[in-house]
Amino acid sequence: MRMTCFALAAIVSGVSPASAQLTLEVKDYVEVPVTGLVDGTGSNDALLARVNVLREEAVGAKRFFITDLNGPLYVVDKATKKFSVYLDFNGNPGKNGIFHKLTVAQGFGNGLNGFYLDPDYARNGKFYTVHIENPALPGSNLPDNTHFAGLNVAGYTTTETIRAPGPRLHEGVLVEWTDSNPANSTFEGTARELLRVQLNTRSHPLGDLIFNPAARRGDPDWRVLYLECGDGASGESTDVSIRSNPQRLDNLEGKILRIIPDLNEHVSASKVSENGRYRIPNDNPFVSTPGARKEIWAYGLRNPHRLNWAVDPANTANNRLIANSVGLHTWETVYIIRKGVNYGYGLREGNELLKPDNTTGPLPAVDKIPVQIGDTSTREMVTPTYPVIQYGHGSDGGDAIGSGFVYSGKAVPALRGKYLFSALTARRIWWASYKDMLAADDGQPGTLAAIHPVSLQWNGQVYDSRFPIAEAAYKARGGKNAQLPGRADLVKGGRADVRFSIDADGELYLYSKTDGVIRKVVGATASTQAER
Ligand SMILES: [Ca+2]
Numbered sequence: 001m002r003m004t005c006f007a008l009a010a011i012v013s014g015v016s017p018a019s020a021q022l023t024l025e026v027k028d029y030v031e032v033p034v035t036g037l038v039d040g041t042g043s044n045d046a047l048l049a050r051v052n053v054l055r056e057e058a059v060g061a062k063r064f065f066i067t068d069l070n071g072p073l074y075v076v077d078k079a080t081k082k083f084s085v086y087l088d089f090n091g092n093p094g095k096n097g098i099f100h101k102l103t104v105a106q107g108f109g110n111g112l113n114g115f116y117l118d119p120d121y122a123r124n125g126k127f128y129t130v131h132i133e134n135p136a137l138p139g140s141n142l143p144d145n146t147h148f149a150g151l152n153v154a155g156y157t158t159t160e161t162i163r164a165p166g167p168r169l170h171e172g173v174l175v176e177w178t179d180s181n182p183a184n185s186t187f188e189g190t191a192r193e194l195l196r197v198q199l200n201t202r203s204h205p206l207g208d209l210i211f212n213p214a215a216r217r218g219d220p221d222w223r224v225l226y227l228e229c230g231d232g233a234s235g236e237s238t239d240v241s242i243r244s245n246p247q248r249l250d251n252l253e254g255k256i257l258r259i260i261p262d263l264n265e266h267v268s269a270s271k272v273s274e275n276g277r278y279r280i281p282n283d284n285p286f287v288s289t290p291g292a293r294k295e296i297w298a299y300g301l302r303n304p305h306r307l308n309w310a311v312d313p314a315n316t317a318n319n320r321l322i323a324n325s326v327g328l329h330t331w332e333t334v335y336i337i338r339k340g341v342n343y344g345y346g347l348r349e350g351n352e353l354l355k356p357d358n359t360t361g362p363l364p365a366v367d368k369i370p371v372q373i374g375d376t377s378t379r380e381m382v383t384p385t386y387p388v389i390q391y392g393h394g395s396d397g398g399d400a401i402g403s404g405f406v407y408s409g410k411a412v413p414a415l416r417g418k419y420l421f422s423a424l425t426a427r428r429i430w431w432a433s434y435k436d437m438l439a440a441d442d443g444q445p446g447t448l449a450a451i452h453p454v455s456l457q458w459n460g461q462v463y464d465s466r467f468p469i470a471e472a473a474y475k476a477r478g479g480k481n482a483q484l485p486g487r488a489d490l491v492k493g494g495r496a497d498v499r500f501s502i503d504a505d506g507e508l509y510l511y512s513k514t515d516g517v518i519r520k521v522v523g524a525t526a527s528t529q530a531e532r
C-alpha cells in the first residue's frame, strides 16, 4: 500500500509527458483599481489590488461583480469596463466603508473574502458576502451607512458567534444583502447577518460560497448555499486542545457547510437554524447527531478556500462540488465533496498520515478515524476520503493551490472536459482530465488524476508561467518593489498569485493580487494526444 501511494504520488507531482502540453492564449481584460501601495512593505499593502472574486450575473445582464479583499465590491459594466463602487466593506479608521472591524492588514483571506449572487438575483436582488472581522479592532460591529445612504441599517443585529475550542482571534461573518433595485450600480436596500463563526487565528478563515448552478426552481438544491470554513489553523496547532477542531463535529472550523439562507425557501424540507436567521435542510448528514452542528455537509479539511461546481451538461450524474484545499507542509489537494464525508485533516494530509509533529507518513494498516463530536471520540469509526488530485510542495508547484474550474464555456473547445487550476505561491497553472478526477474518486487513496502543465500565450509570447506576465504588469502599473510582493518561500522572486474565475457563459479569466489585472482566456492549443 505504502509503495503504491508513493509511486503514484511521484507521477502526479513530477513532470508530465510533453504530449499533454496545453497553451492558453490570454488577453488583458481589465485593471482593478489600485487599493494597495505601489511601494508597500506590509503583508498585504504591497499587493496592488487584492482582487479575490469575479462573478457575473445570469447570461444577458452583462455586468461583473468584482471584490477586493481590501474592502470594495465593484460593479463592472462589461461593455464600458467602468468600475462602480457598489459597496465598500472597509470601515477602519480613516476609511469610508461599512464594517469598522474588517481586518485587512495581514492574512491572505482577510477582508471581504466571499461573494455570490443569489440564483434568483434578477428577481429578488439578493446576494451573499463573507467578510472577516477582528473583534479587538475599535468601533461597533454593526454596519455603518454614513457613506452608503442607500443601505438601510434599521433593525440590523449581529448573531451569536458559533464557538470552537481555543482562542477567538477573528470572526467570519456571512451577510445576506437585498438590493431593491438590482438594475442600477448603487446599493439601496437592507442587510441581514446570517452567521458568525469563531476563527482561532488569522489563517484559513470563512471564505468561499457557491450555489449549485445546475439546480433549477423546484429542485431540492435550488437556492441552497454551500459555504467553506477553513480550520483557523487549528489542525496544525501543537496545542492539543484545538488540534482536533477540523475533526470535531461540534464546531464549524475545517468544514463545508450547507444552509438555506432564505427563511421562506424549502420550508417543509428544512428547519430554522439555532440563531433563527437561516434554514438547515433536513437531508444534511448530521441533523440527527446529538451535539453535532447541523450546518455541516462535509468535514476534516484544512483550508478549502475555493469551491466550484463541475457541471457536465451531457450527464448530470457527473455534476460534483469540488474544493481546492491548501496543505500544510507536504500536499496540495483537490477534493470531490460528498455528503457527510470525513476528509481526514488533521489526521491525514493528502493521501498520507499526518503525525502529531506535522510530518507525514504511510497510512495505518487499518485506515479508520473515530467520529469526534466533543472533547472525546465516539465509538463510531469512519474511513477517510482522499483527494482526487494532489501535488507535492516544491518550486514547481509551490505550497498553496489556487482556484480551479472544469471548463464549461463554448469559445475554447480545446478546454472541454478539462479541470484547470492554479498555484498561488508558485507560478504554475495545471490541468487534469475531469474524467480522470471522477475515476480517482474511488475510495482508494493511491489512485489520483494525473496533472499536466499549462503554458500561457500573452502579447505574442509563450510563457511557462504567469509570473513574468504579472511582473511586467506590476511594474507597468507603478509597482516599486524589486520583486513581486507576497510570500513565496519555495520559489525565488516573489509570488505570482494567480487565480481562475468564470463568467456566466463559463469562459475563464485569470487574475492576481500582485498586479491587480484580470485577463481573459481567449484561445487554447493542445496536442492531439492530450485530448481525452
Ligand atoms: Ca441597486
Ligand SMILES: [Ca+2]
Residues within 6 Å of the ligand: 386, 387, 388, 439, 440, 441, 442, 443, 444, 445, 446, 447, 448
Ligand atoms: Ca483515489
